[in-house]
Amino acid sequence: MNADAASGVVLDKVAFSYGEAEMLFDVAVPQGRITAIMGPSGSGKSTLLNLVAGFERPSSGRILIGGADVTGAPPARRPVSMVFQENNMFAHLSVADNVGLGRSPALRLDASDRAAVAEALRRTGLAGKDKRLPRELSGGERQRVALARVLVRDRPVLLLDEPFASLGPALRDEMLDLVADLQQERGMTVLFVTHQPEDARRVGQAMVFIEDGAVSASGAMDDFFSNNAPEAFQRYIGGQANIDRSR
């Protein structure tokens, strides 16, 4: 394991089961990079993120973040933010308050917190929309609010569970590029679940490929889109005729 991987997110023989087949994750995700998590439906991608976030607990094994063992830590104690496909917002709270929750769950915000919220709204293209309610936003704008909350939380690890799956292609690309820019600015370690190979390739530097509750291949993104791509991945995208392997 190289230094980048050891200081990123490590799942060290992490076993977990919902009562049926056991999942077993053994993988190191590099620090300060965007890593795409891909694999067939039901293979365990969301479960892996939930284990890292602390919403699920392993039956054995360890989870390390930045070298620290967080296996027993509750979600709020982990240096992690998570953005879901939907339902990232409280319907009765304004955009600014939804972002402010990232700073203080009781919304006790001082002047510097409010300044951080305003800056995050500006950075995500939401300036001027701070007083709106979630229902007054488009789907893309709602996901921008979730990203603004990530910025004010300022945690080093960002977990994205298909956050842009319901957006059209142009908007999805715009949001992916925003994530890539924010990741660069902050140097965050990003784990990004997607079903779209082109999205993985657009922003990711590394790939973790999951099948049947286990990592069946992992490594540099370029390797996955070369003629030497891991066989499991080739099989998975084999049906998708339009993958361009050239750069």
Ligand SMILES: Nc1ncnc2c1ncn2[C@@H]1O[C@H](COP(=O)(O)OP(=O)(O)OP(=O)(O)O)[C@@H](O)[C@H]1O
């Ligand atoms: N809360 C739950 N209770 C019981 N079983 C669950 C629960 N959540 C997921 N599972 C099962 O665990 C396995 C892994 O699910 P998971 O959601 O991690 O897959 P995924 O790779 O994210 O799938 P998708 O691409 O369809 O979102 C599946 O067999 C699923 O049915």
